Amino acid sequence: MQTKLTINGVAGTHDVSPATLLVELLRDGLSLTGTHIGCDTSQCGACNVLIDGVAVKSCTVLAATLDGAKVTTIEGLAKGEELHPMQAAFKDNHGLQCGFCTPGMVMAGLEIVRRHGPNVSAETIAHDLEGNLCRCTGYQNIIAAIGAGAKAMGGKSNA
Amino acid sequence: MREFALERPATLAAATAAFNAGGEAALLAGGHTLLPAMKSRLRMPDTLVDLSQVAGLTGITKDGDRLWIGAMTLHATVATDATALPALAQLASGIGDQQVRNRGTLGGSVANNDPAADYPAAVLALDGVVETTAGSYKADDFFQGMFATALADGEIITRIGFRIPAKAAYAKFRHPASRYAVVGVFVAKFADGVRVAVTGAGPGVFRWEAAEAALNGAFTVAAVNGLVLDADDLNSDIHASADYRASLAGVMLGRAVAAAV
Numbered sequence: 001m002q003t004k005l006t007i008n009g010v011a012g013t014h015d016v017s018p019a020t021l022l023v024e025l026l027r028d029g030l031s032l033t034g035t036h037i038g039c040d041t042s043q044c045g046a047c048n049v050l051i052d053g054v055a056v057k058s059c060t061v062l063a064a065t066l067d068g069a070k071v072t073t074i075e076g077l078a079k080g081e082e083l084h085p086m087q088a089a090f091k092d093n094h095g096l097q098c099g100f101c102t103p104g105m106v107m108a109g110l111e112i113v114r115r116h117g118p119n120v121s122a123e124t125i126a127h128d129l130e131g132n133l134c135r136c137t138g139y140q141n142i143i144a145a146i147g148a149g150a151k152a153m154g155g156k157s158n159a
Numbered sequence: 160m161r162e163f164a165l166e167r168p169a170t171l172a173a174a175t176a177a178f179n180a181g182g183e184a185a186l187l188a189g190g191h192t193l194l195p196a197m198k199s200r201l202r203m204p205d206t207l208v209d210l211s212q213v214a215g216l217t218g219i220t221k222d223g224d225r226l227w228i229g230a231m232t233l234h235a236t237v238a239t240d241a242t243a244l245p246a247l248a249q250l251a252s253g254i255g256d257q258q259v260r261n262r263g264t265l266g267g268s269v270a271n272n273d274p275a276a277d278y279p280a281a282v283l284a285l286d287g288v289v290e291t292t293a294g295s296y297k298a299d300d301f302f303q304g305m306f307a308t309a310l311a312d313g314e315i316i317t318r319i320g321f322r323i324p325a326k327a328a329y330a331k332f333r334h335p336a337s338r339y340a341v342v343g344v345f346v347a348k349f350a351d352g353v354r355v356a357v358t359g360a361g362p363g364v365f366r367w368e369a370a371e372a373a374l375n376g377a378f379t380v381a382a383v384n385g386l387v388l389d390a391d392d393l394n395s396d397i398h399a400s401a402d403y404r405a406s407l408a409g410v411m412l413g414r415a416v417a418a419a420v
Contacts, residue, residue, distance in 0.1 A: 001165060018165035018207065021194075041195055043336070048258055054235075057258045060194050064165050065187070065209050111257060130338070131256025 001064045007032070008076030014063065022058040022066065023047045026073060034074035034103045038133065045132030046100060048107035049073050055111035057131075074103035086110055086149035095145030097136035108132045109146040118150050160197050164206045168213060171292050171315060177208045178313035184208055186315060188231060188267030191259050216266070216317060219243055225288070225320040230266025237265065246327035246419070247285070250277050250345070253331060255338050266316040272363065274305050274394070275339035277331065279364035283356035284345035285321040292317060304363040324349050326378070328418035330411040331359075334398060341399050344411040346370075346419050348378055355412065360393050360404045370412055380417050385409070 004013050007030065016025055026032040026049070035058060038046030042060040049058045050072040077084035083091065086109045096102040112120055112128045125143045134142060166177035178184045182205030187193060196202040210216065216231035219242045226244055228237060237243050238252035238260060254260055254268075254277050268278040269289065279302055282289065287298040292315045301309045310316070324347040331343035340359030344367070347354045353374040355367040373382045390405035399407065 017162060019160040019162050021160075040198065042191055042259060045256075045258060054261050055258050056261050060191055061262065062165070062187075062190070062194070062207075062209075065167065065190075065211060067167075108258070111261075115257070128257055131258045 003064050003067045005063070005066060005068075006070045008071070008073060016063045018062065018064050020063045022049065022051075022061045022063045022071070025063040026058065026071075032073050032075050036100055036103055038100065038104075043131070043133070044101070044104070045108055046104040048104040048111075048132070050107060050110065053114065055107050055114075072107075074106060077106070085152035086113070086146070089149030089152055090142075090145040093141050093145035093148055095137070095141045101132060101134045101136075105129070105132055105134065105142055105146075109149050112146055113150045113153055116150075118154050120147065120150050122147055160194075161200065161203050163197075163204055165209060166206060167209045167211070171213055171317065174208050174210060174213055174315060175292060175313060177206065180206065182206055184313065186210060186270070186313075188270070189233070189263040190267075191255065191263045192267065192271050192273065210266075210315065221323075222320075224323055226323055227318050227320045228265055229318050230269075230316040231264050232266075234260035234263045234265070234268075244285075244321065244323065244327065246324075246329055246345070246347075247281055247321060250281050250329040250331075253277065253329075253333065253338070265319060269301075269319060270308060270310060270316055272302055272306055272308050273339070274361065274363050275334075275341070275343075275359040276364075277329070277340060277343055277358065280329065280340075280343050280345040280356040280358040281321065282319060283364050283366060284347040284354045285324060285327065286347070286349070286354060287322070288320040290317050290319070291315060299366075302364050307363070322347075322349065326419040328415045330414035330418060332407050332411055342404050342407040342411050344370075344408060344415045346374070346412065346415040348374070348419065353378065357388070357408055360388060360408050362392070362394065367408070367412070374416065378416070378420060380413050380420070383409070383412050383416055386412060 036046035038044035047059040168174040184206040185204035187209045217229040234251045283298045289296045327347040329345045343358045355370040387409040388405040390401040393401035395401045
């Protein structure tokens with residue numbers, strides 16, 4: 001099937017089978033391997049991407065059902081060498097250890113900013129991260145990073 | 160996932176035709192139960208009929224004593240829409256996680272009727288009406304046990320009408336990983352009586368008559384103090400025994416009443 005998608009600002013037509021998951025198109029079809037497959041059962045959040053600005057788990061969405069959508073992955077955030085404020089906040093706050101969950105955490109952070117704005121509380125961030133698993137950090141620095149990233153974004157919309 | 164044909168109809172009539180075109184078909188709403196089931200090959204449809212392009216299946220409107228919610232309305236929308244009932248919004252905000260709520264739909268949840276899903280408790284306690292492409296059902300007739308409903312093959316839920324209560328609340332003891340209800344209790348008080356629905360505890364959502372009788376006497380926490388379910392028909396699994404669920408239902412009932420009064 002042909003599906004038209006704008007991925008990280010680049011419009012294109014992609015030939016996918018009906019069973020192709022969005023994460024498979026991104027990773028296997030387009031070599032956008034920053035989006036990770038952790039559990040493949042829509043629990044861990046490592047595969048989070050934005051579809052039309054809203055965070056979803058790309059392991060549980062069929063690419064062919066997204067015709068016309070805008071998809072933003074972790075690769076679409078930085079402007080050249082300049083990190084997105086949320087990415088920079090993860091770096092500055094040591095919001096990662098092994099880094100496997102990080103792309104999904106960053107996208108979840110953008111979702112938190114979309115929903116709660118720049119002054120979101122640590123408690124709200126912790127609650128809203130219930131769909132993202134990290135097995136290294138104990139979450140404290142991730143929560144700090146998202147709080148700092150939210151402030152740095154200053155209420156601006158995603159990406 | 161095994162390969163299948165994907166249809167993306169724009170109307171209910173086209174969706175029904177696509178479903179009936181031959182082979183085993185399945186309806187795709189948000190996909191957050193169906194796609195995992197297809198990955199594990201519990202479901203292997205030949206044709207998947209995506210309902211996301213069908214017009215008129217989303218939105219929340221109040222009409223008389225009912226709040227009508229389109230079947231393809233997202234959990235995230237119900238959770239945050241000011242027109243939704245507070246108890247319903249609270250229930251929707253506790254389904255899965257935010258990313259799941261950004262895809263999952265009311266109609267998909269109700270049609271699937273998972274015995275631990277949240278929405279069936281709201282539909283049953285709020286005296287719901289389930290409208291479909293073939294007619295409409297009272298909630299009391301719609302839910303028929305584990306993953307079973309009154310829906311015929313290919314029948315599509317279009318919207319659900321919730322009777323607006325005087326007071327209502329949902330209390331859920333959620334599984335910490337899946338966020339499904341280990342036990343969830345929805346209490347709704349209407350001018351003509353109280354309805355109490357229990358999810359997660361048994362093989363399907365059901366009304367708790369003893370709790371309704373007690374609350375019809377007095378809508379207070381004290382009226383249901385010490386009330387527990389009969390454990391005989393309840394689920395036992397690695398997460399909770401039937402006796403534990405029976406006791407937990409009493410606790411959730413008390414919390415729901417306390418939140419509602």
